Amino acid sequence: MNITIGIPAFNEEKNIGKVIVTLKKITNDIIVCDDGSNDLTKEIAEGLGAKVISHTKNMGYGEAIKSIFNEAKKKEADILVTFDADGQHRPEDIKSVTKPIIDQEAEVVIGSRFLKNETNMPKYRKIGVKVLTKVTNMSIKENLTDSQSGLRAYQKKVLQNISLTDSGMGISTEILIKSHQKEFRIVEVPIQILYGKDTSTHNPVSHGTSVLLSTIKYTSIQHPLKFYGIPAIIFLLVGMSFMIWTFQIYAEQTQVVTNIVLVGIGTLLLGAVLLISAILLYSLVSVVQDNRNT
Numbered sequence: 001m002n003i004t005i006g007i008p009a010f011n012e013e014k015n016i017g018k019v020i021v022t023l024k025k026i027t028n029d030i031i032v033c034d035d036g037s038n039d040l041t042k043e044i045a046e047g048l049g050a051k052v053i054s055h056t057k058n059m060g061y062g063e064a065i066k067s068i069f070n071e072a073k074k075k076e077a078d079i080l081v082t083f084d085a086d087g088q089h090r091p092e093d094i095k096s097v098t099k100p101i102i103d104q105e106a107e108v109v110i111g112s113r114f115l116k117n118e119t120n121m122p123k124y125r126k127i128g129v130k131v132l133t134k135v136t137n138m139s140i141k142e143n144l145t146d147s148q149s150g151l152r153a154y155q156k157k158v159l160q161n162i163s164l165t166d167s168g169m170g171i172s173t174e175i176l177i178k179s180h181q182k183e184f185r186i187v188e189v190p191i192q193i194l195y196g197k198d199t200s201t202h203n204p205v206s207h208g209t210s211v212l213l214s215t216i217k218y219t220s221i222q223h224p225l226k227f228y229g230i231p232a233i234i235f236l237l238v239g240m241s242f243m244i245w246t247f248q249i250y251a252e253q254t255q256v257v258t259n260i261v262l263v264g265i266g267t268l269l270l271g272a273v274l275l276i277s278a279i280l281l282y283s284l285v286s287v288v289q290d291n292r293n294t
Helices: 016-023 041-047 061-075 093-102 123-140 156-161 171-181 204-222 224-253 258-293
Strands: 003-009 030-035 051-055 079-082 108-112 152-155 186-190
Touching (some): 016 041, 030 041, 030 061, 041 051, 061 171, 093 108, 093 186, 108 171, 152 156, 204 224
Parallel strands (some): 003 030, 030 051
């Protein structure tokens, strides 16, 4: 099987050369997406024979991954492996993430930093990744341990059948959600990463926010009745409770408590809006899916 390695890179002149030289021992088919670097990342990668896709400005991790996906699709790569440019991934783990695809056991393989529970990841990042993974699992009904790992492998038909839209760090979650929708098998294999120092250039707050917003967006589209309908019912029940309470007070004291009435009406209106949104979005999604299937 033809293995293509894709590397998103931004200002990685200190690491990109060593990474490419090491990966050349595995495959010569290497794609580097230079995401608007203002150093020598592009020149070094090109000098070492990598296919370089250049963004004129820094567009974000998601745009880099999309460019790599598109290029791998053009190349008709059998397997695409995404590999970080900072030198923290081990080339020997590429064999681990590609094996389930070669053995036809999966279409998406995630290199998990937590399966062996041996990661020396900084504590604040570990907590953040676990929270984001938990949220992702709730959306795709999987039991993953590391939804944010950058070391992954994708089978050819994943590249051909998934259309990506996210520009930021949320693209990792978008890929998993859309793979789940397409019923692609997702598995994890253990990998090891060396964190000599925290070299991540991603702000943990913006990273977490991007992933959460992405998860909310795709979950609301995939399961509108659950996402909007359940809160709608809760708000309607709470609103009805306040209105019943209002009538009870009026019956006993012949007076209306304005604050209770306003809370009751506001809650009922919010519930009604959410319920209508759930029904409309469900209908729209159903029509779109029916059109795709015909």
